[in-house]
Amino acid sequence: MDKSTVLSTILQRVIPKETIDFFMGELAVVDVARKFTVYDLFLFLSEAAFQQWKGYRDGEQRMAQSGLRKVNYSTLSKKAKDVPFELFKRLLHHMIQLCNRKTRRALGIPKELLVVDSTKITTGLGRMPWAPLKGEKSGVKLHVALLVDRGEVYKVTETTGNEPDIKSCPSLQDSQRILVADRAYGKHARFDEYQEQQERQYFVIRLRDNTIFHEPIHRKRKQPFEGTIHQDFTCQLGKNKWLTKHRFRVVILEDPKRNPVILGTNLHWHSAEKIAHIYKQRWQIEVFFRWIKQHLNIPMLFGTTPNAVYGQLYTALLVYVLLKFLFDQGNATVHASAQLTFVEFDRRFTLQVLPPEWQVYLCLHFTPPSNI
Known part of the structure; x- marks a missing residue:
């Protein structure tokens, strides 16, 4: 497959550096680094989720092969610790707005179904003492609202693992949709x-x-x-x-x-x-959680601070939104004989063995401008 279809290259077309600069300005985040910028960190975390790297040290060995600017693992760790995770949260919701379709099919239901639930990511207490759980564990939660009929992420927020789910619901619900929950x-x-x-x-x-x-x-x-x-x-x-x-x-x-x-x-x-x-x-959100944990490396937390942990998790969800968008648009573009399931698309895209018609689709629509 042509190199223009790798994930980081597509991301540079969908979310250019100017977009991150805009959100950094809103959050008053100043990036003085020249060797490894916030945008470089964003691309690293995206590839790390997509390729299921095992940590900063593992990523250090793989960055160059993915076309990323190479730095040592300590620089990666420090950068992830310093960048406010709110930046990655805003990038995720920006990606959701870019990718989620405006139309829906009629199901005989007056409003769309919005399924709300949470998934917990746990580790040893010593790694995240700011997020203690019962026993010798610590953990955080991702609270997700999923548009079931389209399989699209709608809203996401975060808490430590011991926060009741009900507290997150006001930030996820939407009176334009039917709330479905456990x-x-x-x-x-x-x-x-x-x-x-x-x-x-x-x-x-x-x-x-x-x-x-x-x-x-x-x-x-x-x-x-x-x-x-x-x-x-x-x-x-x-x-x-x-x-x-x-x-x-x-x-x-x-x-x-x-x-x-x-x-x-x-x-x-x-x-x-x-x-x-x-x-x-509601079962669809359980399938979603299982998929992102199996395919986007979510249980493998690289850092130990809130910024590092939540920044990694929000970027992983952003990768899911992008993959789902590429899949939906691609299946609507290619001939019926070349259509894939989402699982097939993810596997072939990861291995870079997509059928020729898919390669043409990605190259035509997601080749970045020459100044990127």
């Missing part, structure tokens, strides 16, 4: 807030198994339930001072192991089967 986000007081805010936040969220239902009224049906659904009713949730002010809908079904799955929602116009289908889409 039990960690099932706080009853938040349900009332969703119902009362100026533009109502619709949701399908799993409830805890010990949830108390106050004055349930079963919904009338003309046909028996399909699949594993057992109940569909409205009620207030909780009791005493924790009782919700509003009535919400509850749909109860069984998982494959015959354990109860209790769903709370304020969607009253869909069938119980549709509510169950919406919640089942």
Whole structure:
């Protein structure tokens, strides 16, 4: 494959140095380095995620082969420690805005599904004492909102590993979409807030198994339930001072192991089967987390400071957004006989053995200007 299709070269076309300079100006970040700049660090972290390098020392040996400016591992470590991770967070959300499509296919659902969840990355307590967990561990969380119908990252934020997931939800939710989440986000007081805010936040969220239902009224049906659904009713949730002010809908079904799955929602116009289908889409974010951990080296934290850790993680997610964009646009461009699955595209792109039609597509659309 022509060298113009390697990841760092494509990144230089999609996110040129001027973009990073702009965000650095917003954050008042001054880069006085000449030998290894913030932009060089960004390209290094991107290649490190994509090629699954094992750390700064490993990356030092591989940089030149990837067309990167070579420095020693101590310079890499110091740079990653000094650059505010907020810069990489802004770059990620800038990439999301660049790459996410503006259109969506109709699914018979009035709004898109926005699945929210978190993944935890852990290490020994001695490596990150600022992020302690129970026992002799430390860790951080990435909280992600995923547009399920498109497989696109929508929003991301970070916390240390011991922060409850519910605290991150306000920064991820979007009243233009249906929020889908697991039990960690099932706080009853938040349900009332969703119902009362100026533009109502619709949701399908799993409830805890010990949830108390106050004055349930079963919904009338003309046909028996399909699949594993057992109940569909409205009620207030909780009791005493924790009782919700509003009535919400509850749909109860069984998982494959015959354990109860209790769903709370304020969607009253869909069938119980549709509510169950919406919640089942939450599994897509688990697939997403598994993919990025397997393919973008996320569990392998290079540094130990917040800037180094979060900067690496945000850059890895940026690489995912770019790969997904290249895949979606490529499959829409090449002939049907040359179309690939995302897994095939990632493997072939990594090995630089893409079919000729894909190589032409990448060269035509992502060859950088001569001044880069």
